[in-house]
Amino acid sequence: MRTAYKERIARRLTWVTALIILIVFVLIYLVASFTVVRNIDYELQLETDKHKDQIFLVNGEIRFLHMDEWEEMEHSQIQLNPIFIEIVDLEGKSKDRSPNLRENHLSFSPEKSLKNEAWTQKIGASEVRTRQIPLYNAGKHEGYLLLAKSFDDTRELLDNLRNVLLVFYPMILISLYLTMRYLAGKSIEPIQEIIEKTNQITQKNLNERVPEPELEDEIGQLTRSINDLLGRLEQALKREKQFTSDASHELRTPLSVLRGTLEVLIRKPRTSEEYEQKIQTALGTIDRMSAMIDQLLALARVENAKNLVREELELITFLEEKADQISSEQKRKITFQSQVSLPIYITTNEKSLEMILDNLLHNAIKYSPGNSDIFLRVGKSGAFPYIEVADSGSGIAEAHLEQIFDPFFREKEALDQGIPGTGLGLAIVKKLAQESQIKLSVVSKKDVGSTFRLDFPSQS
Ligand code: ADP
Secondary structure, three states, X not given: OOOOHHHHXXXXXXHHHHHHHHHHHHHHHHHHHHHHHHHHHHHHHHHHHHHHOOXXXXXXXXXXXXXXXXXXXXXXXXXXXXXXXXXXXXXXXXXXXXXXXXXXXXXXXXXXXXXXXXXXXXXXXXXXXXXXXXXXXXXXXXXXXXXXXEOHHHHHHHHHHHHXXXXXXXXXXHHHXXXXXXXXXXXXXXXXXXXXXXXXXXXXXXXXXXXXXOOOOHHHHHHHXXXXXXXXXXXXXXXXXXXXXXXXXXXXXXXXXXXXXHHHHHHOOOOHHHHHHHHXXXXXXXXXXXXXXXXXXXXXXXXXXXXXXXXXXEHHXXXXXXXXXXXXXXXXXXXXXXXXXXXXXXXXXXXXXXXHHXXXXXXXXXXXXXXXXXXXXEEEXXXXXXXXXXXXXXXXXXXXXXXXXXXXXXXXXXHHOOOOOOOOHHHHHHHHHHHOOOEEEEEEEOOOEEEEEXXXXXXX
């Protein structure tokens, strides 16, 4: 069975408090009984001292000196808590006793007098606290004086206290449990509201948010975290939609061109040169489409590839080879520059880094005049290795420095000048860099050139 959270909080708190209250009640009872017993024992001691001198001890006879006076005193005072006295010889045989004992005797226990401590015993139906001291006559041990004081009032007091505590204990616990349940319910009310609101939010109303409480407490933080999460989800969904619509648009355009070309071709008979030219156009369009599909697949692959394998790589050799390879493939001079002489080792996914550099170097070649310089630089900024791809080409307008990383974004000049491209390369670069924890940045000035920079995390 599922127990409600408020129920659990209330139960746990009640258990803990029950234990604490139990300890406190037991302590109260023990302290109270210890104090009253100590008081009685003290009174007993005073009485013993008082009565010890009123005993007649001569020639083996032991008795009260002034029994008649004592009796009188006993009768003249209203004895709320009477004293019982008995004198016994060494064998414990009763020699004399106070009249209020009637037919009862106080029990004799020689070892108690050695310890000089009081104890509780029964006389008929009553309980008494008893003390016993040895009696000496001229240094000779003659017997014992037993003194007892009624313990009934004290017992009643202690029993009452115990009963009150026993009755109060469950009552306190029940009211505590109910109060805690109520308070716990009240404190989790905002969570209930959050649950209800979040349950209502679906893909259709992802723009709605959970109302944020005014207090800056944990519930406020939870609400804010949920709202932030909803915000991120909304953005991701928007980007996804935008991407799908951009992708279909980008693919539909060359398809329409292809269709147009073919329709024109079949409208009437053509010369073989005309056929060749139109087919060439159609093939060019197909090439562009397959390049775009390749890029789209690459982007999808990057998005799905999590936790790429990382291996150690020596950057200087790797980049030198890369510059040579692209340079000979594209018939363009790429100058490799290393700012440090010692090898630079990094741990990264080689394939991802290769793809990033391919895209950046191809862009540098595409967007700069054929005779301009392209640099591939490597260096270290403190403990952090970095790579730069710099060109002196068309540059990027400041307003577009962020947008160039969005899928399908291309600057107008690139489109107008008919520079081939899909607008997906830098989006792929950005994703790959994120995956490999590489910081990607760009500095560019229109008609001066652009520098793309990759900063690696510390390798130590
Ligand atoms: P593509 O090159 O296929 O158009 P990218 O995503 O690689 O797509 O680049 C997006 C846009 O950023 C390019 O269309 C271009 O306008 C601009 N761009 C990228 N690199 C450079 C560069 N080195 N110099 C000037 N503009 C650039």
